[in-house]
Amino acid sequence: MRGVSVSTELRAEVDLPTDGFVAVVKQDCPTCRLVEPVLAALPQVTVFSQDDPAFPEGVADRRDDTDLDASLALDIETVPTLVRFAGGVEQGRVVGWSREQWAELTGVAEIGADLPEYRPGCGSRTQDPDVAEEILVRTRGGSLRSRRLEIAALEDEVEALYDRGFSDGLPVVPPTPARVLRMLDGTSRRPDEVVAVVPPNLVEATVEKVAVNAVLAGCRPEYLPVVLAAVEAACTDEFNAHGLLATTWGAGPAVVVNGPVRAEIGMNWAGNALGQGNRANSTIGRALQLVIRNVGGGRPQEVDRAAMGHPGKVGFCFAEDEEGSPFEPLAQSRGVAPGRSAVTVFAAEGPRGIVDQISRRPESLARSLALGLRGVCHPKLVRGFDATLVVCPEHARVFAEAGWDRARLEAALDEALLLDRAEITRGAGGIDEGVPAGDSDRPLAKFRPGGLMIVHAGGGAGMFSAVIGGWAGGPGGSAPVTREVDPWR
C-alpha cells in the first residue's frame, strides 16, 4: 500500500493509505474500546492509537500516534474517527459510533450488529489542554522567525531575561513560542509583515517582533492591534520617536485610545484614568516602549539621554471618555471617521493636576486651566513645547452646561494663553530665563497652532484636570500622530 504524505508542520510527515480506512482512537475512550472488535474485523484498515500503542487488539496495521502527528494531519477532534480514502482523497468520515453511519461509510451492512445503535465519541488527545501549547508550537511554530534563546534548566527565566537586557526594569513575561503564537492570534496580519522602522537603530519591526514585545509587556492578544497601531504611529517622521528618545528632555511617548476597541479590550477611562491598575492601559504603552528598547535599541544611558525622564516612560497609555464628553472624540477631531478605533501618540511628561473647585462659569474655568498650562516648559517661555490637557468629567460638566465644544474651549485657552511680553522677557521677575527682548509689545501665544491637545477622561468626582507637558512641537520636534487600529486587527 503506497502512502500519501500529509505534513503537520515542515518537519513532520505522516504516511496514510491511499485506499481503505483510517481510524484514530485512544484506549482511554469507552467508545473506542466499544468499537475495538469492529475495527479488528474491518478489512483494509489502518488504526492510529493516540495513547496506548498496543490498542486496539487484533488490528493488523496498528500504528503508534502518541506524538499525535497523524491526528493533527487528519484534523481529528473526536475519537473514534473513521475516515475512508480512495485514490489518496478523503471520501468521508464518521465521528463516534453510529452503526448506521459506520455501515454506510464501510459498506458492511451488519457492522457491529451486537453493539448499541449509537455512542458519542470522546475528545481527541489533540484537544487536551495539557498538549495544546505543544501542539500550537508544533503546528505553527515554523512561522516564527525570531532568534530562539536557550534558557538553561537551572536558570530562572525571568532573571535570564533581565540578564539579557530585555527588561525596562520591571519583570517581563517570557516570550515562549506558544505565547508569541497566541499573541499573533490577535491580528490577521502575517508575522513577517514590517510594521515600521524603529529608531534609534532604524531596525525593521515585523508583526512578530511587536508580538514578542507585547508578550514581554504583559499584553493580551486582543491588545495587539492597538500596540501595532501605536508602533506605526510612533515610528513616523512627524512623531519623531528618535528625537524624543535622544533629547535630554524627559518626555516619552504616550498613547490615547479612541473608539470601540477601548471597551472591547476593557480599557479604563474613568477613575485613575492616567494611573495604574488596568492591564490594557498599563501594558499597551509598555509594549510600545519595549519595542523601542528591544527592536530599536533605544536604552537609557545609551541613546536615551533624558536628564530626568519620568515614571510614565515605563509605558503611558489611556483611553478617552467619549461617552461622557462634551467634546467630539479626539480621534474624530483628527480626521478619523466615527465608529472607528484609533490611537494618537504624543510626547508626554508625567501628568500634573490642576485644581479648580470654584469656577462654575466656563470663562473662569478656561482661564484657570490656562494658568496651569502656562507652566509647561517654563512659565516664561512660549512656543517651545506642546502640551495635552486632560479635562476631568466635573470640569467638562461646566463646559457642557454652557454648550462649549472642543473648538470653543481651544479658542478660550488660546486667548488666555496670550502672554504679556513684559512678564516673560529675560530678566523679568528677577529671572534670567525667558523670551529674548523684541521690538514688538504684542503678546505672545504660549503654544504653536495645534500645539495644545484636549482629551476627556477621569473619575466622576474631583474637580481636578491634568496637564501633560510635551516636548518641542512640530518640525524638528514631535507632533501628535493618529493612526487607525482596525487595519491591524
Place this chain on the structure above:
Amino acid sequence: MHDFAALEGRGVIAAFLASTQFVVAADAQARALGYREVPSVFVPHPIQDRTDEEMRALADAALEEVLAAVTRR
C-alpha cells in the same frame, strides 16, 4: 550619528561633534550603525547656557581637532 552616516553615504567628508556628555550615546549609536570608530570631537559640557562669546571660544578651541578629524585618513 545618523547625520554622520548620511553624509558619509553621500560622499561628504564628515566628523561627529558633540559635548562630552554624549560620549556614551555616540558610541552606542555608532556601534548600532556598524562603525568601529567614527572621527569624533567632544567639546566641554555644558552648551545650552553658554553666551555667544563662550560658544565662539569653544569652537575656536575645537577647530584644530575638527580639522584633524575630517582630514585624517
